[in-house]
Ligand code: MF3
């Protein structure tokens with residue numbers, strides 16, 4: 001169906017098409033004609049949706065700041081869960097993990113060789129030298145955000161410290177590779193290159209994802225790949241970048257007891273950092289960090 005210059009834009013902004021997504025559509029159709037894999041329109045957020053997702057992300061950032069202030073040796077991962085739940089609810093929001101596909105808690109806490117999706121437990125006590133990923137996701141007025149950070153408990157080994165630092169650099173390089181009208185593969189290549197240069201491997205079985213109107217939307221954001229390949233990244237897309245970097249091999253397995261927690265196959269350490277990123281007309285904006 002052809003949309004006219006003076007019609008309302010399809011994105012729901014209420015603006016005239018010519019003042020909104022007309023130029024966008026010309027570029028989009030051109031790339032599509034040239035064989036590029038283009039995102040479905042439902043993955044492109046309008047200004048109102050972005051504003052709502054930004055609000056969700058502000059709370060999500062607040063949760064991670066709070067965890068950073070409170071986390072310490074002797075604390076249980078269930079104590080972290082309570083911090084996350086209380087702060088989120090006090091700010092009029094809902095922890096997205098709670099009851100998500102049967103996940104029993106409000107946050108994922110993954111320690112040492114745990115790669116992701118660790119379940120908080122009163123019997124898991126943080127001890128000196130642990131490295132832990134706390135992965136927080138928030139629903140505010142129906143809009144989703146998602147980010148995670150690593151925390152080091154007391155003093156850890158040089159090796160663990162380096163892994164945590166390099167994993168953070170991998171995220172930074174992945175995010176810096178995002179350009180409007182660039183490609184998904186640009187991210188994976190940048191992440192993988194930096195991990196490899198440091199002798200680490202990149203987890204393949206889990207990745208980033210579109211986020212905002214749902215917890216997990218398309219596309220799947222691989223943290224390996226080739227620049228110039230995969231889906232085109234267009235303004236208005238919101239997705240996570242969340243590389244999981246292993247000291248040893250990339251292989252992981254899921255704990256058969258709880259069906260959630262992923263661990264490194266070889267027992268080596270794993271570290272992960274995650275942002276929620278918006279692609280803009282001119283670059284990117286990190287919404288949740
Ligand atoms: N926050 C995780 C992610 O980054 C998803 C966890 S699903 C849960 O995608 F149920 F474990 F919370």
Ligand code: CO
Nearest residue numbers: 146208240242
């Ligand atoms: Co995520």
